Amino acid sequence: MSAVARLRDSKASINELRALAGSGQLGYGIPETAFKAGLQRKPHFIGCDMGSVDPGPYYLGAGELATSDTVTIRDLRLVLNGAVRSGIPLLIGTAGTAGAKPHLDYTLELMRRVAREEGLSFKLAVVPADVPRDLLKAAIRAGRTRPLGPIEELNEDTVDRASHIVGQMGVDAFLRALDTNPDVIITGRACDTSVFAAIPLMLGFPIASVIHMSKIIECTSICCVPGGRDAMLATLEGDSFVLESMNPQRAATPLSVAAHSLYEQSDPMLVIEPEGVLSVESARFEAVDERRTRVSGAVWQDTTQKTIKLEGAERCGERAVLCAGSCDPRVIANVDAIIDGVRANVADIIPSTPAAPYELIFHVYGRGAVSLFPRKGSSADAEEIFFLVEAIAQTTDVAKAAAGVTKQFLLHHGFPGRLSTGGNIAFPFTPPELSGGSAYRFSIYHLLEIDDDSALFPVHTEIVK
């Protein structure tokens, strides 16, 4: 009997459900001591999240993992051994950082390798999250997509240009995967909450406390003081749940847990899921002891229209990067005019044309380069500045050419009052132009209205041994 089937069969005897959150970022190194302490507590299942949109569009666009093979394999070894040898289900969401086909396929390859090496065999349910382009185009024509913030309306050209498009599956997809009675579930892009919510919902626990618990433990011990990445145990009691870090140095206090509602959320009061909205405004946080907090009182509202969050990335071009610094006060004082002059020189030598377009972007550190917003009341000139110049072109050759010409003209650009005729800038190494590989951007960050998610997120099963 599979781990999920066993759990379903023992449903009647489960008054308290223990969920072990193994990792919020599988592949970056799961602290082993806390994870093993969590296993000692006999959890009913283990959940791990493996992805995020935070590291930017590159990973989704290029189909690459942000994590190394070495650590990803180490983490998979830890959680697979922990779950399969204990006979409890393991759920992993957003395989391989971005959760598109290449990420899921590669993570599966690593998982099969670990299983072979460790002599583990289990039934695996796999749920990809790639959104079929024809389905999405039909939805655009039917007016069933909308922007999720300040981004253009979705159109069919954008769909065609995207390297990969994924949808964030919710609990419905996980529940369908659980129906196949697997031991392990791994999915493409998924809501981090669904990884932890699916089994409690399958067993009939109330959705408000289940979703609230899931939203907190998906980041493991970040909700503690001091925050950390150690495994977190949640004990679901019904309409309440108790949180405890598996590292004794970390305490889940009412304030630290409440404050976690702020983390990376645009509204601390609401958790928006494909199937509805959780309001935590009325939630209560009570200390059980100095390290544990009991949470209750959130309110769930089913939605009348299910929506799936879409993410897509498209290639902008190839990137070359120039690195150089200056400590000459006259260069620093004249930097804006110098850059304008250099841009003009570069455009003369390599015109950006429709056939071979490129973009030159100057980041001048020491002059407000970190700020996304206009600086007010700018202070005195910095002692040193750093030029990080990006050239983005359709080919590596044009990108490197633009960066190289920029380097030479920046070095020798003349300006009124210049003393530094040996060179305006210092290079930290040679060559100072680096190839940055392909550059991507998020072109899709939209909602898709759906009635049923089974076409978007099909479930496959296999026996791994």
Place this chain on the structure above:
Amino acid sequence: MRLVDVTRVIRSKNAGPLQVTLDLMFPDRAGFDRAVKANSLTRDAIADLYGVAAETVTVIPYAAAFAIKIVLDRPIIAGTPGDSDVYGAQQHRPLLEIEI
């Protein structure tokens, strides 16, 4: 009184690639109450501080955590060439200067 003198945390981070959020966390209710009433932390004052339109700013007090969340539209989608802070983790600086 300077905001930095009554806060426990002043941080920024993306909330998805289209928005950046600023969290102010206070050690106690007194600091939180004072900040909630401050003229320098209204939607218009934040819009002025960050040089953006007030319609793109949301200020949400969250009493359960003695915290205030501010949400701004990102001027550039995270990670697009020309971005300067992919995670949005360094956009809290202007708040370090203000008085409440």
